[in-house]
Amino acid sequence: MTEFELIYRYFKAQDTEGASIEHTAIIKDLGDDAAVVAINAPSQWLTCVDTLVQGRHFSEDWQQVSELAFAIGYKAVAVNVSDIVAMGAKPHSILLALALPERLANETWLGEFAKGLFHACKQFGVRLIGGDTTRNDKLIISITANGILPVAIQPVYRSGAKVGDKIYVSGTIGDASYALNYPETEVGKQLAHRLHMPTPRSILGQKLASIGLATAMMDVSDGLVQDLGHLCQQSQVAMSLQLDQLPTSKPLQQVELAERLRCQLTGGDDYELVFTLPASVQLSQDLLSSVSTPVTCIGEVIELQQVQPVGNTNFGSSAIELTYQGTAVTEQAPYPFDGFPNLHGYQHFSS
Numbered sequence: 001m002t003e004f005e006l007i008y009r010y011f012k013a014q015d016t017e018g019a020s021i022e023h024t025a026i027i028k029d030l031g032d033d034a035a036v037v038a039i040n041a042p043s044q045w046l047t048c049v050d051t052l053v054q055g056r057h058f059s060e061d062w063q064q065v066s067e068l069a070f071a072i073g074y075k076a077v078a079v080n081v082s083d084i085v086a087m088g089a090k091p092h093s094i095l096l097a098l099a100l101p102e103r104l105a106n107e108t109w110l111g112e113f114a115k116g117l118f119h120a121c122k123q124f125g126v127r128l129i130g131g132d133t134t135r136n137d138k139l140i141i142s143i144t145a146n147g148i149l150p151v152a153i154q155p156v157y158r159s160g161a162k163v164g165d166k167i168y169v170s171g172t173i174g175d176a177s178y179a180l181n182y183p184e185t186e187v188g189k190q191l192a193h194r195l196h197m198p199t200p201r202s203i204l205g206q207k208l209a210s211i212g213l214a215t216a217m218m219d220v221s222d223g224l225v226q227d228l229g230h231l232c233q234q235s236q237v238a239m240s241l242q243l244d245q246l247p248t249s250k251p252l253q254q255v256e257l258a259e260r261l262r263c264q265l266t267g268g269d270d271y272e273l274v275f276t277l278p279a280s281v282q283l284s285q286d287l288l289s290s291v292s293t294p295v296t297c298i299g300e301v302i303e304l305q306q307v308q309p310v311g312n313t314n315f316g317s318s319a320i321e322l323t324y325q326g327t328a329v330t331e332q333a334p335y336p337f338d339g340f341p342n343l344h345g346y347q348h349f350s351s
């Protein structure tokens with residue numbers, strides 16, 4: 001199979017079923033030097049890119065890479081959709097840059113990968129409009145995602161959290177991390193789908209932006225505390241998190257408390273949304289009509305003791321106070337931990 005046969009065979013023919021009205025703006029997709037999208041002036045165009053690397057974002061092991069072809073295609077789309085909806089926008093289209101090992105350039109692997117990719121595209125209403133294919137020793141998938149938002153709706157940034165706001169998280173957290181760390185356990189197996197095929201909270205993110213009440217929002221990719229640290233830094237606030245309120249899936253409830261909390265606080269890979277709302281807002285079923293994802297209040301925004309410099313990489317843990325059943329979790333009294341936990345989340349580089 002040549003490079004061009006590969007592109008046309010696996011990525012050119014997209015199911016048009018489920019294409020949205022906004023997709024009519026795609027004038028040219030795969031096949032030319034660039035995709036062409038008509039700009040509808042009263043809309044805002046959002047764009048982001050995320051890369052998945054073999055051995056870093058999914059297993060190094062070729063057997064696993066083969067078995068997980070569908071899930072890898074799905075997850076590559078899902079993590080990008082997650083960033084778009086974390087701004088409150090509607091996902092529109094993606095570009096796929098693929099560095100493909102020769103051993104995967106075959107019908108079995110590419111067929112499954114493309115199936116997973118297009119399954120996610122259909123589920124989240126995005127069209128593949130272009131990309132790039134190269135050969136490499138390891139599999140690297142880089143996806144650029146685009147989203148749209150009417151000008152009348154404000155994107156929800158990380159920078160708007162205010163003292164007194166309540167902090168909410170969608171779904172449950174810690175599942176993906178547990179599945180990654182304990183894949184052979186019964187609980188790990190029950191949670192494997194949360195690691196391999198995360199669900200971006202598309203409807204919730206868009207709804208929160210459209211009702212215009214969320215003061216800040218982001219998705220949890222690197223770990224709750226580290227990611228909330230970014231939100232604190234950009235909003236110049238601190239946060240108090242109630243550990244007994246963290247939403248926990250049925251399988252994860254079986255895990256020993258301290259280990260479970262470590263996964264929930266630092267694990268990452270959850271792709272849940274965290275957001276802040278003024279305390280006066282009651283998150284009623286009415287307000288979140290059409291949203292099936294549960295949301296849970298996990299704490300509140302408090303005053304920052306001292307202004308933090310932008311480059312302070314330890315900001316995350318220092319701006320976030322933990323309480324358990326009303327009592328502060330500290331170095332001196334770390335219960336329910338034996339010792340105060342390391343709250344760093346996932347980092348590609350750390351010194």
Ligand SMILES: Nc1ncnc2c1ncn2[C@@H]1O[C@H](COP(=O)(O)OP(=O)(O)OP(=O)(O)O)[C@@H](O)[C@H]1O
Nearest residue numbers: 048049050051079082083218219220221222227230
């Ligand atoms: N190499 C780079 N060049 C330019 N901007 C970058 C680069 N790497 C990251 N950024 C920008 O820095 C910000 C934080 O990037 P990061 O990858 O941590 O995003 P995230 O949403 O927090 O995490 P995730 O990648 O898991 O979605 C984003 O606005 C991103 O566009």
Ligand SMILES: Cc1ncc(C[n+]2csc(CCOP(=O)(O)O)c2C)c(N)n1
Nearest residue numbers: 055056057058059221222267268269346
């Ligand atoms: C084999 C393997 N090792 C580790 C992890 C965990 N992991 C990798 S990257 C990342 C943060 C998000 O990435 P980024 O910040 O690059 O978007 C996390 C939590 C995994 N999923 N698979």
Ligand SMILES: [Mg+2]
Nearest residue numbers: 083086219221
């Ligand atoms: Mg993000």
